[in-house]
Amino acid sequence: MMQLLFILIWTALFGLVTYFSWVKIQRHFKIYLIMAYNCLFLTGIFALYPMF
Amino acid sequence: MADLNVPLIWELTKRDFSERFAGSVLGFVWAFIWPLVNLFIYIVIFGKLMGGKLPGSSDVYAYSIYLSVGLIPWTCFASSLSRACSVFLDKKNVISKINISLPSLLVYINLSEIITFIITSAFLLVFLIATGYDFHGHFLLLPFIFYLQQLLAFSLGMLSATLTVFIRDLKEVVGIIVQLWFWFTPIVYVVSILPDFVKKILVFNPAFIIIESYHRIIVFNDYPAIRSLVILCLITHFFLFISYVLFRGLEKDVRDFL
Numbered sequence: 001m002m003q004l005l006f007i008l009i010w011t012a013l014f015g016l017v018t019y020f021s022w023v024k025i026q027r028h029f030k031i032y033l034i035m036a037y038n039c040l041f042l043t044g045i046f047a048l049y050p051m052f
Numbered sequence: 053m054a055d056l057n058v059p060l061i062w063e064l065t066k067r068d069f070s071e072r073f074a075g076s077v078l079g080f081v082w083a084f085i086w087p088l089v090n091l092f093i094y095i096v097i098f099g100k101l102m103g104g105k106l107p108g109s110s111d112v113y114a115y116s117i118y119l120s121v122g123l124i125p126w127t128c129f130a131s132s133l134s135r136a137c138s139v140f141l142d143k144k145n146v147i148s149k150i151n152i153s154l155p156s157l158l159v160y161i162n163l164s165e166i167i168t169f170i171i172t173s174a175f176l177l178v179f180l181i182a183t184g185y186d187f188h189g190h191f192l193l194l195p196f197i198f199y200l201q202q203l204l205a206f207s208l209g210m211l212s213a214t215l216t217v218f219i220r221d222l223k224e225v226v227g228i229i230v231q232l233w234f235w236f237t238p239i240v241y242v243v244s245i246l247p248d249f250v251k252k253i254l255v256f257n258p259a260f261i262i263i264e265s266y267h268r269i270i271v272f273n274d275y276p277a278i279r280s281l282v283i284l285c286l287i288t289h290f291f292l293f294i295s296y297v298l299f300r301g302l303e304k305d306v307r308d309f310l
Contacts, residue, residue, distance in 0.1 A: 003189050031296065038203075039289035045196050046281040 002052040007045065014041040056156050064146075064160040065167070087172035090127075094120045095179065098240075106271070107242060113183055114271070120176050121270045122239035122263045125198065128169035129205045129259065130230045135161045136209025137226045140217050144310040154303065158209050162202055169198075180270075190269045193276065197269075200285060201262045207291040214299045217306045237263055258284055 018037050021030055073082045098104050099116025106114035139157045146152060180187075216222040237259040243251065254260050261284045265276035299306075 003192055007192055032293070035289055035292055035296070039285060042196060042200055042285045043282050045193070046276075046278055046285060049193060050275060050278055 003049060006048065006052045010044060056153055056159065060152065061156050061160045061163065065163045068160065068164045083168065084171055087168065088175055091120060091172060091175050091179065094123060107244060118267060118271050119240060121266050124169065124172050124176060125201060125266055126234065126237070126239055126263060128165050129201050130234065132162050132165045132202060132205035133209050134227060134230055137212040137216050138223045140213050140306060140310060147307065147310055154306065155210065158206055158213060161209065162206055166202065188273055190275055194269060197262060197265045197276065200288060203292065204258060204288045207288060207295045210295040210299055214302055214306060217309050233259060239263055258287065
């Protein structure tokens with residue numbers, strides 16, 4: 001249950017950050033920023049999941 | 053660069069399916085028949101008739117599940133990569149007619165293969181439920197491992213698609229690499245049968261980390277190798293970055309060359 005909760009919160013958090021970055025930032029470098037978010041998101045899922 | 057056009061990506065994906073089964077009486081139903089037949093081959097032919105056994109397991113379906121769990125994601129990964137390789141050349145008529153973002157074409161290839169993967173996995177899930185499989189918490193990680201796998205296919209696909217426009221032979225080279233990669237990854241055999249020196253090299257194979265994660269979660273009811281997955285995640289994003297930088301640098305030339 002805690003694992004599911006962690007995944008939902010983590011996904012929602014990164015989903016929101018990514019969405020707002022995509023909408024608000026008009027410059028081209030936002031793609032690289034989204035890549036960095038995505039890397040952090042997946043790394044966090046794999047690294048933090050066993051802790052729950 | 054034109055933005056990603058979601059309706060166009062969806063339209064291309066739908067057309068990909070309709071073209072695949074164009075003119076046939078059953079049409080889209082074939083998209084369900086093919087995965088079912090493949091699963092039948094993995095389970096009945098390889099597992100039951102050929103008597104494949106998984107070392108250390110007495111379950112009659114253990115090898116069938118091991119094989120299916122490795123082959124289904126691999127097929128999705130390999131098809132995404134192979135098809136992405138020549139997508140700019142295959143769709144040059146579309147590219148020259150409308151101002152389409154080129155990565156959209158890679159997204160539609162991935163989406164199309166993901167749909168096939170979902171259909172096949174649904175059949176496998178039904179089989180697991182029918183055989184009384186015990187599901188556990190680690191299953192929650194599966195969508196993220198799959199996401200990482202397709203991201204790697206996307207990154208390598210973008211790299212090869214960009215380069216194939218200039219070096220046409222690359223399409224054949226990628227086909228050969230994918231074929232060799234398949235046999236260098238423990239999908240139809242178990243890792244324990246390999247000599248020690250091969251096992252040492254195997255950790256540098258990204259597909260091994262992904263397929264082993266599926267095996268550990270579904271077949272062995274265990275956690276995947278977290279450290280390897282984190283490293284693979286970093287490597288995949290590095291590839292994605294490099295592929296995108298290269299693509300951006302060559303995008304104008306790609307359009308001119310087509």
